Amino acid sequence: MENSAQQLFSTAAITSFRLNGQFLALAEKLAEPAGLTAAWWQVLGAVLHEPLPVAGIARTMGVTRQSVQRIADLLVTRGLAEYRPNPAHRRAKLVAVTAEGQAAIDRLGPRHSEFAARLAKQVGAERLTEIVQALAELSAAVDGIEGAGESD
Template identity: 55%
Template structure:
């Protein structure tokens, strides 16, 4: 039996398509910002996930909706470059915690000015309240996706 169409389902399809376009634009902008400091968008993404607290590679992957294997490759590269390190994980003997080193924090911090300028340009016609509303909807959709996965 085919599920009936719904207006919300049709709009969600449009949201998904625009999200793909946004993601592509965000990645392109991130590559431009990170290149001068010797990072890539992917490296920034993984380092950014652990700026506040160390996480396991699996934890980073879950948080970002990526595969553990892709995060593992980037994490190992960042460790090799001296931008991050693995720490013992008291909760799990084999799944080490991952965190930026001082050099990793410095690299991410050096992006702040460019990132703030970019964010201000991109949000010039969108207010903070509108963005908070969009973020709320995105958070609810992520929760629904997670629940749908089982």
């Protein structure tokens, strides 16, 4: 029989996988009218406040550098992002959002805001804050364990 820590871990993982699927489906629904996909929105969102190299975006998103590179190239081709020189690394260019990319993000803002308000009302703003903090703590704990190379 599984111990309670193992059961909790399994339930947390399964719930996280389901929530991830729900978030991705919702992101597709919110992003589509703005001419974006969920993946494009994620990459643009990662560089809204400051340009980042592809590897930095991948670390932030928890995905592979190759998948971010493919999306960044598409965003650049479509004029939603641009590559800029990186003073810290000659070959690893920075990805930055363009005015057109910012406009696309702005277009999805009202629907995003409306859903966020509905979610906060459903769960309660204070409880939603606690949930977000707990998810961030759980993510940091997994990073800490993975970073330490522990398997038990």
